Amino acid sequence: MAKLKKESLVDQVYARLRRDIITLKLPLGSHINVSELQDRLGVSCTPIREAVNRLQQEGLILYENNVGAAVLNLEEHDVQEIQELALTFQKEAARLAMLRGGRERIYREVEEQLGRYRLAESPWAEVEAVHHLIGVFYHHCGNGRLDKSMIALQGQQLLLRYLHCTWRGHHRDDASFLEMLRGIRTGETQAICRALEDYAQSLTPEILLRLKEMKDPR
Numbered sequence: 001m002a003k004l005k006k007e008s009l010v011d012q013v014y015a016r017l018r019r020d021i022i023t024l025k026l027p028l029g030s031h032i033n034v035s036e037l038q039d040r041l042g043v044s045c046t047p048i049r050e051a052v053n054r055l056q057q058e059g060l061i062l063y064e065n066n067v068g069a070a071v072l073n074l075e076e077h078d079v080q081e082i083q084e085l086a087l088t089f090q091k092e093a094a095r096l097a098m099l100r101g102g103r104e105r106i107y108r109e110v111e112e113q114l115g116r117y118r119l120a121e122s123p124w125a126e127v128e129a130v131h132h133l134i135g136v137f138y139h140h141c142g143n144g145r146l147d148k149s150m151i152a153l154q155g156q157q158l159l160l161r162y163l164h165c166t167w168r169g170h171h172r173d174d175a176s177f178l179e180m181l182r183g184i185r186t187g188e189t190q191a192i193c194r195a196l197e198d199y200a201q202s203l204t205p206e207i208l209l210r211l212k213e214m215k216d217p218r
Contacts, residue, residue: 101140123165
């Protein structure tokens with residue numbers, strides 16, 4: 001692995017560890033060993049500890065007394081709770097965006113991200129496209145606190161989407177996103193919210209199957 005540059009070390013270490021967690025290079029539940037990360041990334045312990053603190057705030061790393069830091073682990077109830085909370089934020093962001101944002105602009109931006117989703121050549125590219133597509137509603141909702149609340153949950157949501165994209169039975173389906181576009185064009189906020197619900201509901205069973213595969217890979 002290439003050594004990191006010496007500028008913005010905390011941001012670089014944070015971004016590297018965050019992506020490694022989301023893409024399962026650091027497995028769920030695995031212990032975070034600062035000394036090993038120092039050797040691997042070629043940096044001192046200070047930026048690593050600061051990056052780990054930021055990842056704790058996102059819920060991607062958990063800390064226990066007498067145990068230390070570890071990547072979060074996921075059970076079925078964790079997946080359900082993350083999905084329920086994220087969907088609540090998404091629907092409110094969509095509602096506010098449709099009230100306050102320019103509908104044509106929102107439509108164009110969602111359509112652009114749908115194009116990225118269709119052309120994605122890797123699970124990470126697919127995850128990022130969905131992240132930016134749903135993020136359009138946050139960008140236009142006009143509520144900074146809602147946006148910050150989403151950011152606090154963002155890493156866990158990206159992880160769930162990555163699990164979904166890497167399930168062996170996964171196939172790409174844009175039906176929910178097309179319904180979102182239709183709702184934006186016609187100004188039907190309820191149609192957008194239903195599409196967000198349909199998308200979330202379609203993900204959860206596949207995420208749980210992927211977790212089952214990881215725990216019992218036979």
